[in-house]
Amino acid sequence: MSVVESSVAGETAEFRQEQTRSLLDRFKRPALGLLLPVLAAIGWELAVRLGWSTGRLVPPPSVIRDTFLELAQGGELQHHALATLTRVAIGFGAGVAAGTIVGAITGYSGFMSRLLDPTLQALRAIPSIAWVPLFILWLGIFEASKVTLIAVGVFFPVYLGVMGAVASVDRKIVEVGRIFRLSGTQMVRRILLPAVLPSYVIALRSGLGLGWMFVVAAEFMGASQGLGYLLIDGQQLGKPAQIVTAIVAFAILGKITDWLIVAAAKPFLRWEDRFARHGAD
Numbered sequence: 001m002s003v004v005e006s007s008v009a010g011e012t013a014e015f016r017q018e019q020t021r022s023l024l025d026r027f028k029r030p031a032l033g034l035l036l037p038v039l040a041a042i043g044w045e046l047a048v049r050l051g052w053s054t055g056r057l058v059p060p061p062s063v064i065r066d067t068f069l070e071l072a073q074g075g076e077l078q079h080h081a082l083a084t085l086t087r088v089a090i091g092f093g094a095g096v097a098a099g100t101i102v103g104a105i106t107g108y109s110g111f112m113s114r115l116l117d118p119t120l121q122a123l124r125a126i127p128s129i130a131w132v133p134l135f136i137l138w139l140g141i142f143e144a145s146k147v148t149l150i151a152v153g154v155f156f157p158v159y160l161g162v163m164g165a166v167a168s169v170d171r172k173i174v175e176v177g178r179i180f181r182l183s184g185t186q187m188v189r190r191i192l193l194p195a196v197l198p199s200y201v202i203a204l205r206s207g208l209g210l211g212w213m214f215v216v217a218a219e220f221m222g223a224s225q226g227l228g229y230l231l232i233d234g235q236q237l238g239k240p241a242q243i244v245t246a247i248v249a250f251a252i253l254g255k256i257t258d259w260l261i262v263a264a265a266k267p268f269l270r271w272e273d274r275f276a277r278h279g280a281d
Helices: 001-050 062-075 076-108 111-123 128-138 143-167 170-181 185-217 227-235 240-280
Strands: none
Touching: 001 062, 062 240, 076 111, 076 143, 076 185, 076 240, 111 143, 111 227, 128 143, 128 185, 143 185, 143 227, 143 240, 170 185, 185 227, 185 240
16 A cells, blocks of 8 residues: 555544544533433432332323323324414514514614613513413403513513623724725624624523413413413323423423524524634634
8 A cells, every 4th residue: 555545544534533523522412411310310210119209299200201102192292382382483583573673772772772771671570470461451361462471571581682782792893894884784794793693692592491481371371272281281180290291391392492593593603703713813
């Protein structure tokens, strides 16, 4: 074998090893995140099987699994999960749109900040459950009141995140953009977006988390479908396994939707990192 062939073979082997390590690292991170809940589930299952607990009020994972499969096979779980997911999606979209617009306006304009922010901060301090009777009175007990409550929960973290991010943009960079006579679109794309995007993604994730919290309160408002309805139904019928199953479904859906936001934003955040590095160079 020639020197060139040996070098190529060595580089190919190193490349394959790097790919293997990258693949292992990709699976190692989520596996590490699952370690604690899996150990807790195994420990509780053993405690019930060894007779240290009856498992009546807090069912062991095997009972939760059976309940999960029973509800899924009958289609009940999918029906309720889809209803909840639809409410969260609509409320999240409305809350994000309103929070982004108002946050950008108050962050950019000092006058609008002084005009709107005190009122919005006072409204933010109102507990979510306090809105329930008012929304029922205004909008009834159907979907409009539920979606509105979720949108209110999503609005405030997105508003705060966008307002803070826009207000913290270095004005010197903005002045540089004006010196180079960048248009409004170019100013947003080349200067404001890279500066605001990381904080905006965090605000979206925070808003999504509150959206999942608010949907429970929303589905307490006389809902006949949804994971919140499963919670109430399990409480009224004395079915702790159904309650825990609904909670687990909330956790799974919440994690998946949060991951979708992170995955969707990752290419743009990489672009922002490259932009920052080139700007520094």
